[in-house]
Amino acid sequence: MIPEIGHFSLILALLVALALGIFPIIGAARGNAVWMGLARPLARTQFLLIAVAFVCLAYAFATMDYSVTYVATNSNSKLPIQFRIAAVWGGHEGSLLLWAMILSVWTVAVSLFSKHLPDDMRARILGVMGLISVGFLLFMLMVSNPFERLIPAALDGRDLNPLLQDPGMIFHPPMLYMGYVGFSVAFAFAIAALLGGQLDAAWARWSRPWTTMAWVFLTLGIMAGSNWAYYELGWGGWWFWDAVENASFMPWLVGTALIHSLAVTEKRGSFKAWTVLLAICAFSLSLLGTFLVRSGVLTSVHAFATDPRRGLFILVFLVVVIGGSLALFAWRAPTVGRGGKFDVVSRESFLLANNVLLAVAAFSVLLGTLYPLFLDALGLGKISVGPPYFDTVFAPLMTPALFLMGIGPIARWKKSSLPEIAMRLRWAFGVSVATAMILPVLLGHWTPMIGLGLFLAFWIFASSAHLVYQRLRGSDQPIITRVKAIPRAWWGMVIAHLGIAVFTLGVTIVKGFESEIAVRMLPGEVAHLAGYDFTFKGVEEIQGPNYTASRGQLLVTKNGVERTILSSEKRLYTVQNMPMTEAGISPALIHDLYASLGEPLEDGAWSVRIYYKPMVEWIWAGCAMMALGGLLALSDRRYRMRKRLAKEGALKANEALA
Amino acid sequence: MAIKARHKRFVLIGIGLALVGLAAMLILNAFQSNMVFFYTPTQVEKGEVPKGTSFRIGGLVVPGSLKRGDDGLTVRFAITDTSKTVPVIYKGVLPDLFKEGKGVVAQGKVGDNGVFTASEVLAKHDENYMPPEAAEALKRAQAQSKTLIMPK
Numbered sequence: 138m139i140p141e142i143g144h145f146s147l148i149l150a151l152l153v154a155l156a157l158g159i160f161p162i163i164g165a166a167r168g169n170a171v172w173m174g175l176a177r178p179l180a181r182t183q184f185l186l187i188a189v190a191f192v193c194l195a196y197a198f199a200t201m202d203y204s205v206t207y208v209a210t211n212s213n214s215k216l217p218i219q220f221r222i223a224a225v226w227g228g229h230e231g232s233l234l235l236w237a238m239i240l241s242v243w244t245v246a247v248s249l250f251s252k253h254l255p256d257d258m259r260a261r262i263l264g265v266m267g268l269i270s271v272g273f274l275l276f277m278l279m280v281s282n283p284f285e286r287l288i289p290a291a292l293d294g295r296d297l298n299p300l301l302q303d304p305g306m307i308f309h310p311p312m313l314y315m316g317y318v319g320f321s322v323a324f325a326f327a328i329a330a331l332l333g334g335q336l337d338a339a340w341a342r343w344s345r346p347w348t349t350m351a352w353v354f355l356t357l358g359i360m361a362g363s364n365w366a367y368y369e370l371g372w373g374g375w376w377f378w379d380a381v382e383n384a385s386f387m388p389w390l391v392g393t394a395l396i397h398s399l400a401v402t403e404k405r406g407s408f409k410a411w412t413v414l415l416a417i418c419a420f421s422l423s424l425l426g427t428f429l430v431r432s433g434v435l436t437s438v439h440a441f442a443t444d445p446r447r448g449l450f451i452l453v454f455l456v457v458v459i460g461g462s463l464a465l466f467a468w469r470a471p472t473v474g475r476g477g478k479f480d481v482v483s484r485e486s487f488l489l490a491n492n493v494l495l496a497v498a499a500f501s502v503l504l505g506t507l508y509p510l511f512l513d514a515l516g517l518g519k520i521s522v523g524p525p526y527f528d529t530v531f532a533p534l535m536t537p538a539l540f541l542m543g544i545g546p547i548a549r550w551k552k553s554s555l556p557e558i559a560m561r562l563r564w565a566f567g568v569s570v571a572t573a574m575i576l577p578v579l580l581g582h583w584t585p586m587i588g589l590g591l592f593l594a595f596w597i598f599a600s601s602a603h604l605v606y607q608r609l610r611g612s613d614q615p616i617i618t619r620v621k622a623i624p625r626a627w628w629g630m631v632i633a634h635l636g637i638a639v640f641t642l643g644v645t646i647v648k649g650f651e652s653e654i655a656v657r658m659l660p661g662e663v664a665h666l667a668g669y670d671f672t673f674k675g676v677e678e679i680q681g682p683n684y685t686a687s688r689g690q691l692l693v694t695k696n697g698v699e700r701t702i703l704s705s706e707k708r709l710y711t712v713q714n715m716p717m718t719e720a721g722i723s724p725a726l727i728h729d730l731y732a733s734l735g736e737p738l739e740d741g742a743w744s745v746r747i748y749y750k751p752m753v754e755w756i757w758a759g760c761a762m763m764a765l766g767g768l769l770a771l772s773d774r775r776y777r778m779r780k781r782l783a784k785e786g787a788l789k790a791n792e793a794l795a
Numbered sequence: 796m797a798i799k800a801r802h803k804r805f806v807l808i809g810i811g812l813a814l815v816g817l818a819a820m821l822i823l824n825a826f827q828s829n830m831v832f833f834y835t836p837t838q839v840e841k842g843e844v845p846k847g848t849s850f851r852i853g854g855l856v857v858p859g860s861l862k863r864g865d866d867g868l869t870v871r872f873a874i875t876d877t878s879k880t881v882p883v884i885y886k887g888v889l890p891d892l893f894k895e896g897k898g899v900v901a902q903g904k905v906g907d908n909g910v911f912t913a914s915e916v917l918a919k920h921d922e923n924y925m926p927p928e929a930a931e932a933l934k935r936a937q938a939q940s941k942t943l944i945m946p947k
Binding site (some may be wrong): 371481493497500501504505508518519520521522523525526529530533534655656657715716717718735736738744746 | 803807811815818819821822825826828829830831832833851863866868887888889891892902928931
């Protein structure tokens with residue numbers, strides 16, 4: 138019964154989404170206030186209906202209703218409750234429902250926080266979001282219904298993929314989807330602006346906080362995913378240039394370009410058409426990413442052959458959304474008009490250069506991800522491009538981008554002077570070059586790549602320090618007052634940029650100085666790595682809720698002093714008879730020690746891999762700083778000011794009434 | 796003065812386009828030189844693979860072929876597409892789902908002695924899932940000789 142309620146609720150949600158996609162947009166075109174006014178109640182109704190469907194599916198998982206096909210394929214009676222709930226988005230159908238759910242959350246959020254928008258603009262934005270929702274709900278109801286019944290019901294479920302049975306599964310997908318779907322707001326703003334022909338600074342100002350919010354979620358989502366891969370896959374890697382990762386990285390690159398170009402559009406009125414194009418691209422890549430990961434096309438392009446309707450629907454949907462919005466862009470963009478002029482040497486130019494570099498980087502990832510799929514689909518052979526391709530491409534593209542990051546915030550809008558910038562940054566340059574030359578030698582060895590990485594990281598540190606110093610000096614007020622006087626958005630930028638530096642530093646050090654060994658160990662044997670001694674304490678058998686495991690422990694000592702114990706497990710998930718390695722990690726600011734159990738060999742010996750990962754945690758710390766910078770920018774006074782003004786306005790109105 | 800400004804603009808756009816072109820060249824070049832092709836054991840046996848280049852091979856691990864070296868880390872096994880078999884040598888820890896009789900994909904080079912030296916062994920994370928390359932190899936071999944039965 139409950140699954141039927143969920144199913145029915147989805148059908149109602151589709152009808153509501155259709156109404157949301159039709160009436161407000163037509164109302165905005167005709168100036169019909171009643172039709173425009175429908176947008177907000179419809180958005181809220183849609184949210185309620187999808188939430189009911191979502192709760193129904195979660196309920197089916199919680200109560201182990203194996204008469205529902207999706208539950209039976211993605212859950213099991215022995216699966217712990219938290220993973221049974223997370224299993225809601227463990228497969229194709231459920232993750233689409235999560236997508237639709239999050240889209241309705243963003244839609245409601247827009248309907249709540251858009252009081253300051255003109256009625257027609259708000260109606261169009263909510264309408265466009267309704268149309269996207271129609272696509273997803275239609276897709277689910279036609280070919281990917283999570284509530285489909287299984288007759289006769291299964292006795293027990295096939296279990297959630299053991300790889301996904303991890304706390305990472307609870308946070309990573311919702312975070313990532315909040316980011317993906319969040320770009321739909323920027324997209325809807327852009328389409329609404331194109332429809333209404335009002336692409337001005339106000340449009341950029343309204344659109345900015347939403348875009349930053351989505352970007353923060355996406356950053357955190359990717360960070361969580363990378364961290365999860367690091368401890369779950371047992372190879373000590375944190376990024377594999379896997380197609381699934383690339384699918385989330387492309388919207389991030391374009392989204393990063395977008396938040397910067399929005400800043401220019403708001404402050405200077407320039408880059409309007411480019412900003413709109415980026416907003417369309419960011420969301421299109423989010424859509425593409427969702428489908429790449431969730432359609433099974435990556436496992437095999439022939440996955441479509443098993444259910445051609447799914448593949449066809451996806452292709453048609455992508456063509457309609459991407460093609461339609463680009464066509465609209467081509468038609469309306471020429472009317473946008475040009476923004477303020479700027480000189481060759483100006484902050485606008487530097488931001489434009491960074492934008493182009495980020496866009497080219499996103500394109501290179503797209504090429505590396507899609508081209509092998511195309512070849513395969515056309516029957517022209519199977520190829521793969523692995524990390525070497527992406528490494529070769531990214532170093533030369535990101536080097537100028539990171540270098541310009543040091544210059545951009547120092548340069549003036551409109552017209553700046555190179556000699557003056559060079560003058561101001563000469564110390565930062567000197568410090569970073571010196572660090573790049575000396576630090577690696579102190580750490581053991583110098584290579585050009587280590588030198589380059591350290592130079593870029595310290596270049597951003599030093600130029601940011603200069604920037605902050607310049608902004609704070611020359612006043613008699615106490616330092617706290619001076620810090621508070623500067624807008625939070627500016628501090629957000631500084632912290633996010635420092636996050637990039639911390640990230641770069643982490644990547645450089647871990648790539649340059651990591652080491653690993655793979656050894657055969659008998660209980661009591663000792664392995665040596667990076668000055669530490671690892672004593673194998675042997676393996677014990679343990680019993681988990683839905684797996685059995687061999688747990689091996691390594692006692693870590695340095696110069697005879699005990700430091701930590703690494704305990705790694707080799708699990709066998711009984712339902713799918715699938716082995717999994719659980720790495721033993723001792724994380725620290727300076728370095729991680731990482732061990733994972735290989736296979737049992739004869740005489741109680743095991744093959745063991747031990748990794749020394751210097752400063753690897755800085756990679757995720759850098760991502761967290763970027764997200765923190767975004768949040769700080771969101772808490773800027775000008776966004777709160779508007780709310781306060783609105784409140785004061787309401788108060789005055791009340792007083793007038795009284 | 797006005798002409799000069801316009802002139803400057805053209806030069807700039809020119810430089811911009813040249814740089815984007817350069818980036819495109821870099822990307823395509825990197826793409827070209829890092830493409831890894833896929834071959835089946837039958838193709839390897841026939842010598843269709845250019846010598847000295849890294850490529851991927853896929854198929855099933857021949858049951859009973861897995862042998863460990865004395866160090867416990869060097870492993871030898873054979874990959875088959877049911878028609879032809881290629882011996883593989885690999886030093887390192889095998890992935891969790893590596894099993895005799897199951898699908899596998901390895902990346903590496905083939906030496907003069909016909910032994911494939913793997914730098915990487917991949918087996919994806921699902922009991923019933925066959926790596927696409929492995930499935931492809933079996934399909935092609937099956938198409939060539941209809942008499943063989945594909946192992947389950």
